Amino acid sequence: MSVEITTGPPEVRVPVSTEATDTVGTAEAVLSKRTGAPVRLADAEDLGGSDRSVVMRVRIAESPFELPRTVVVKHYGECPAEARSDPFAHEAASCQLTTALPPEARVGPELIAHDAAERLLVLEDLGRGSTLADVLFADDSRVAETALLAWARALGRLHSTTAGCEEDFDALMRRLGAKSWTDPVADDIVRSVSELPELLTQVLGVDTPPVMVERLTTATELLRSSRYRAFSPSDICPDNSLVTGSSGVRFLDFEWGCVRDVAMDAAYLQYPFPSSWCSYALPDNLAESMLSTWRSEIAEVWPELDDDEVLLPRLFNAQLLWVWVSTWWFLPRTGETDRPIDLHMPSPRRSTALVDRWRHLRADAVASGLDDVAELADQVVDALVDRFGAGALHLLPYPAFRSA
Numbered sequence: 001m002s003v004e005i006t007t008g009p010p011e012v013r014v015p016v017s018t019e020a021t022d023t024v025g026t027a028e029a030v031l032s033k034r035t036g037a038p039v040r041l042a043d044a045e046d047l048g049g050s051d052r053s054v055v056m057r058v059r060i061a062e063s064p065f066e067l068p069r070t071v072v073v074k075h076y077g078e079c080p081a082e083a084r085s086d087p088f089a090h091e092a093a094s095c096q097l098t099t100a101l102p103p104e105a106r107v108g109p110e111l112i113a114h115d116a117a118e119r120l121l122v123l124e125d126l127g128r129g130s131t132l133a134d135v136l137f138a139d140d141s142r143v144a145e146t147a148l149l150a151w152a153r154a155l156g157r158l159h160s161t162t163a164g165c166e167e168d169f170d171a172l173m174r175r176l177g178a179k180s181w182t183d184p185v186a187d188d189i190v191r192s193v194s195e196l197p198e199l200l201t202q203v204l205g206v207d208t209p210p211v212m213v214e215r216l217t218t219a220t221e222l223l224r225s226s227r228y229r230a231f232s233p234s235d236i237c238p239d240n241s242l243v244t245g246s247s248g249v250r251f252l253d254f255e256w257g258c259v260r261d262v263a264m265d266a267a268y269l270q271y272p273f274p275s276s277w278c279s280y281a282l283p284d285n286l287a288e289s290m291l292s293t294w295r296s297e298i299a300e301v302w303p304e305l306d307d308d309e310v311l312l313p314r315l316f317n318a319q320l321l322w323v324w325v326s327t328w329w330f331l332p333r334t335g336e337t338d339r340p341i342d343l344h345m346p347s348p349r350r351s352t353a354l355v356d357r358w359r360h361l362r363a364d365a366v367a368s369g370l371d372d373v374a375e376l377a378d379q380v381v382d383a384l385v386d387r388f389g390a391g392a393l394h395l396l397p398y399p400a401f402r403s404a
Helices: 018-035 087-099 132-136 141-161 166-175 184-204 210-223 262-270 284-298 308-330 350-368 371-388
Strands: 040-046 053-062 070-076 111-115 120-124 229-232 241-243 249-251 258-261
Touching (some): 018 053, 018 070, 018 111, 070 087, 087 111, 087 120, 087 166, 132 241, 141 241, 141 284, 166 258, 184 371, 210 258, 210 308, 210 371, 229 262, 262 308, 350 371
Antiparallel strands (some): 040 053, 070 120, 111 120, 229 258, 241 249
């Protein structure tokens, strides 16, 4: 989900529910406990949240200590016993980790207070600027290009400043009582490696050769420990990235924050936002510029990743895993039809997004001399077009780039 603490014009006020009113009282108690004196909040604005949490902007109406004029409060419900991981723990640990960074290196909201028993976070209010999604769905290609390069720079800065932080993150998660804190997408990737071949056969009539399964199994080594691991917000899609005028891009929503191989995030620069339900195309030359920008930020920590022979094979494996798992996510199961899959904004059909990803994978495989991957990609593209029609071949660019 997106925290969405920045969308909507300043005059918009969302009615505050009874649940949100309870959240204000809990936040007052948490802040009062932290400061050692009464804190009163006012002018609560319900920012939507999700079925997992209530998210609000509130004004600090009374406090004996200097606090920001407004803060964002995020209040989680109980985590279901059957859940694989706890989003509150992920977000609390992530915010503690990133708040400990020097202010000039911080690329997320500062954590002002939190309470594990109440499952509540009080966060810096980053304001009402545009998200990256707002920029991409506007009509200015130059502004969009600048924002995407800033996004790539912020991602590289986050990786370089949190390199080697895994022990710290693990300790924070243990302190919060979390039982599991691996990359939430890792389980899906592992499942997709074993389950997608059968699904491809059932839905598209495409058989996966054993050599491809072996290649995928090798690629999953990215999910295990390596020297190229750093903190990742995990869900770094456009609506979770705030474009600011003074400090570049800031990331929002760390519900699935984790430590993972940086190649898994860098793949977002080549295959735009592969975990997003709402996927559009970017200009090819811009993807290369974004990757170069990211590399310039991480080169001091991992200079060898500035060498194509070191980075590109790792990046290809990450791209392969994202295409594979997103195909597993998107392909219709029995009784489903191909339909828009994002409720918040107009979205291409998922078949169109998949065709685009497999076509890009084929091009990269050909460039790398991986004939087995290219051959399977050809088959999948042809089968998708046969099933969903020739319209699946045409993924529109983001609106900002349609008149460029």
